[in-house]
Amino acid sequence: MNPDFFSLKVSEIRPEIKGKATSVTFDLPASLAKTLGWQAGQHVTLRFHLNEKEQRRSYSISNPPGAPLRITVKRVAGGLVSNHIGDHLKPGDTVDVMPPFGQFSLTPDPLKRRTHYFFGAGSGITPLFAMINAVLKEEPHSVAHLIYGNADGENIIFGEELDNLARDHAARFTLRHVLSAPSLWRWSSPWRKGRVDADAIKAAVMETPPVAQDVQYWICGPGAMNTEVNNALMALDVPANRIHAESFGGAAAPASSVTGIAANAKVDLGGATYEVPVAADQTLLNAILSAGLTPPFSCQSGVCGACKARLTNGRVHMHARMALEDSDVARGDILSCQSVATSDELSISFDK
Amino acid sequence: MTRMYHHLPVDAYTSQDWFDREQRLIFSRTWRYAGLAEDVPEPGHFVSVQAGLNNIFIVMGRDHRLRAFHNICRHRGTQLIRAVGKTQKALTCPYHDWTYDLEGNLISVPDEAKEYPNGVDKSCLGLKPASVDIWRGMLFVHPDPNPPSLAEWLGAVDPLLGPHKPEELVEYPDARRSYEIKANWKIVVENYIDVYHLSHLHSNTLHMYDHARAEYGWKGPHYHFWEPPAPDYATNLEKNLPTPRVIPEPHIGAWVPMLFPGIGLGAGEDSWNIFIITPLGPDLTRVENRTKLANASGWEFQKQEWSSWSFWKDFGGPKYPDSDATGEDDPMASGDFTAEDIYACEQQQKSLTSPFFEVGPAANGESPVVRHQQAILDFLETQEAGT
Ligand code: FES
Ligand code: FES
Ligand SMILES: [Fe+2]
Numbered sequence: 001m002n003p004d005f006f007s008l009k010v011s012e013i014r015p016e017i018k019g020k021a022t023s024v025t026f027d028l029p030a031s032l033a034k035t036l037g038w039q040a041g042q043h044v045t046l047r048f049h050l051n052e053k054e055q056r057r058s059y060s061i062s063n064p065p066g067a068p069l070r071i072t073v074k075r076v077a078g079g080l081v082s083n084h085i086g087d088h089l090k091p092g093d094t095v096d097v098m099p100p101f102g103q104f105s106l107t108p109d110p111l112k113r114r115t116h117y118f119f120g121a122g123s124g125i126t127p128l129f130a131m132i133n134a135v136l137k138e139e140p141h142s143v144a145h146l147i148y149g150n151a152d153g154e155n156i157i158f159g160e161e162l163d164n165l166a167r168d169h170a171a172r173f174t175l176r177h178v179l180s181a182p183s184l185w186r187w188s189s190p191w192r193k194g195r196v197d198a199d200a201i202k203a204a205v206m207e208t209p210p211v212a213q214d215v216q217y218w219i220c221g222p223g224a225m226n227t228e229v230n231n232a233l234m235a236l237d238v239p240a241n242r243i244h245a246e247s248f249g250g251a252a253a254p255a256s257s258v259t260g261i262a263a264n265a266k267v268d269l270g271g272a273t274y275e276v277p278v279a280a281d282q283t284l285l286n287a288i289l290s291a292g293l294t295p296p297f298s299c300q301s302g303v304c305g306a307c308k309a310r311l312t313n314g315r316v317h318m319h320a321r322m323a324l325e326d327s328d329v330a331r332g333d334i335l336s337c338q339s340v341a342t343s344d345e346l347s348i349s350f351d352k
Numbered sequence: 353m354t355r356m357y358h359h360l361p362v363d364a365y366t367s368q369d370w371f372d373r374e375q376r377l378i379f380s381r382t383w384r385y386a387g388l389a390e391d392v393p394e395p396g397h398f399v400s401v402q403a404g405l406n407n408i409f410i411v412m413g414r415d416h417r418l419r420a421f422h423n424i425c426r427h428r429g430t431q432l433i434r435a436v437g438k439t440q441k442a443l444t445c446p447y448h449d450w451t452y453d454l455e456g457n458l459i460s461v462p463d464e465a466k467e468y469p470n471g472v473d474k475s476c477l478g479l480k481p482a483s484v485d486i487w488r489g490m491l492f493v494h495p496d497p498n499p500p501s502l503a504e505w506l507g508a509v510d511p512l513l514g515p516h517k518p519e520e521l522v523e524y525p526d527a528r529r530s531y532e533i534k535a536n537w538k539i540v541v542e543n544y545i546d547v548y549h550l551s552h553l554h555s556n557t558l559h560m561y562d563h564a565r566a567e568y569g570w571k572g573p574h575y576h577f578w579e580p581p582a583p584d585y586a587t588n589l590e591k592n593l594p595t596p597r598v599i600p601e602p603h604i605g606a607w608v609p610m611l612f613p614g615i616g617l618g619a620g621e622d623s624w625n626i627f628i629i630t631p632l633g634p635d636l637t638r639v640e641n642r643t644k645l646a647n648a649s650g651w652e653f654q655k656q657e658w659s660s661w662s663f664w665k666d667f668g669g670p671k672y673p674d675s676d677a678t679g680e681d682d683p684m685a686s687g688d689f690t691a692e693d694i695y696a697c698e699q700q701q702k703s704l705t706s707p708f709f710e711v712g713p714a715a716n717g718e719s720p721v722v723r724h725q726q727a728i729l730d731f732l733e734t735q736e737a738g739t
Contacts, residue, residue, distance in 0.1 A: 113485065113503040141503035209416040211389075211519070213485045214501070236415040237441070239455055301451070301460040322441045322453065 038100035108138035121221030260340025268349035314346035380404030420484035489518030514607035527643035548717030573612035
């Protein structure tokens with residue numbers, strides 16, 4: 001099935017961040033308002049004919065429903081379509097547009113009372129900007145917090161619009177800039193230097209903890225940032241169903257259930273050392289038990305910590321690690337009931 | 353013939369049947385006050401609250417989000433509320449050590465292989481979730497995991513409750529009280545919302561406010577009330593306030609709403625108070641009071657005390673002069689409006705069991721009393737239709 005394209009007229013072209021990105025607004029005839037309606041966060045696919053070839057690209061819609069249909073496109077170095085849009089597209093041109101779609105969407109509800117945390121970087125702001133506007137406009141009992149990473153103050157897409165939102169909705173919207181390379185003389189004080197990482201997330205949540213307890217987390221940035229934010233949230237016990245993510249350049253599925261590999265483990269236990277074979281789908285604890293040894297254990301759920309051992313060589317993956325502090329993990333402690341091997345040689349000790 | 357007290361049978365105030373029905377259909381089906389937000393200040397902290405027939409606990413996760421669960425172990429029902437683990441990442445039942453994570457998932461059954469040779473499906477044995485939210489600095493719980501939001505429940509009355517931001521105020525611990533009144537909970541509510549009694553029972557205790565100019569009404573089952581300061585208090589109001597302001601000028605007056613069911617607030621220019629009514633039996637009710645004041649320095653409190661001293665030094669006193677009082681601790685000679693209210697409630701309750709009790713006509717200022725009875729009837733009716 002080949003979904004239909006609709007020919008839309010460009011009504012406005014606006015350069016953002018000194019031409020490094022471009023906002024394109026389309027005229028949406030009333031007759032198409034329904035077919036081309038969207039939810040905040042969704043994207044559209046555009047079709048161009050460039051270099052004698054059909055080119056398709058998807059771009060997030062950077063306006064909430066009710067506002068004009070607008071996309072915001074950052075130039076990719078050497079990118080055919082993004083530079084075409086930046087250099088040649090002009091008001092009055094027509095572009096083929098497919099109906100909006102996408103799972104990464106926020107539907108505001110005036111009767112919901114939610115706390116939305118938004119984590120974005122670079123042009124990942126485009127769907128988040130639509131979402132934030134939708135919440136501030138259509139969800140009056142909810143609040144929004146944006147943590148937004150960029151290289152420096154010159155490269156903040158929608159910088160001014162966001163400042164205005166923060167000023168006009170001081171009680172319902174907070175804005176935090178994280179800059180990795182702030183130029184000191186232009187930008188005096190971003191909220192933090194560095195990246196949108198685990199520490200930034202913790203700090204933001206501590207500073208503005210949720211008041212409305214229906215909490216939702218929205219992430220949009222490059223794949224690596226998404227993974228990092230997702231992991232940081234999971235480490236804080238945020239349930240997966242409250243985390244919504246999209247990485248630009250396609251949705252990257254986070255690695256879920258890791259399976260191990262077969263390995264040989266040297267196990268120090270009760271003053272002696274044993275050689276224990278570990279099967280790919282076996283936890284270290286099970287392997288050691290199958291070898292007829294009697295290591296300490298109890299809950300087998302990663303809760304009690306009884307099966308704790310020290311990894312002195314090799315690598316493992318832990319399915320759960322509730323019983324361990326970060327400092328334990330840093331020291332090399334593992335829960336043998338939760339660990340599968342990820343290197344084929346291992347040494348662990350129950351005696352340390 | 354059923355003896356009536358306006359819209360409700362007198363029975364509604366005295367019988368175990370009515371009490372049970374209200375526990376089941378009102379107090380187990382609504383958002384209940386569960387404390388102040390600061391009662392659960394950090395990850396791992398928890399509180400539990402009896403909300404009608406439900407005991408619900410609230411715990412803060414490491415993401416600073418609150419979770420609420422029914423405080424019932426899925427094994428044999430033991431109340432759980434005991435966190436274990438170094439950082440309290442899990443909740444273990446004291447009885448057989450079944451352990452749940454902070455999302456309520458059952459994560460550990462001790463000796464599982466031996467005790468349950470055919471296995472247990474842990475995924476169906478998670479704690480039953482309830483709901484929790486924070487509103488005006490207060491914790492609220494609801495037994496249903498997907499209840500109407502607080503925006504839906506209180507949204508319409510919210511703008512009429514005063515410009516206070518309780519989350520920015522500081523609790524005054526000395527004012528925290530919990531006491532029992534020997535009267536039905538509705539008698540206590542009716543006393544709270546009776547506008548007629550203000551100038552009479554409290555003729556000598558609450559006259560810094562102008563009851564004649566009170567504005568009050570209803571948004572659904574929730575009652576709202578506001579009255580301005582009386583003229584001699586209002587002249588030099590800033591000087592006369594006993595403690596520093598908690599709301600910005602030019603806001604003045606007292607906001608004294610009663611949210612359904614039995615959640616009273618009392619907020620003025622310089623303080624914010626809660627008055628939580630919990631039925632304990634057909635003729636026994638608990639009231640819990642907490643007070644918040646400005647987040648100001650001791651010096652600012654001292655200055656305000658000095659400046660207001662001349663107003664308060666001769667203000668108020670006993671309703672009955674010494675000669676009429678029955679003894680040293682006669683509430684009518686206490687000069688304390690709470691003591692006056694408790695006394696009135698208990699004296700009224702005593703008569704409800706008399707075969708000779710017959711209610712007199714309701715005054716204008718008692719229209720909230722009658723309206724509250726209707727709110728009870730309406731709520732019961734919707735709930736009964738829904739079950
Ligand atoms: S046996 Fe309890 S954490 Fe591994
Ligand atoms: S009743 Fe809770 S573990 Fe048995
Ligand atoms: Fe009173």
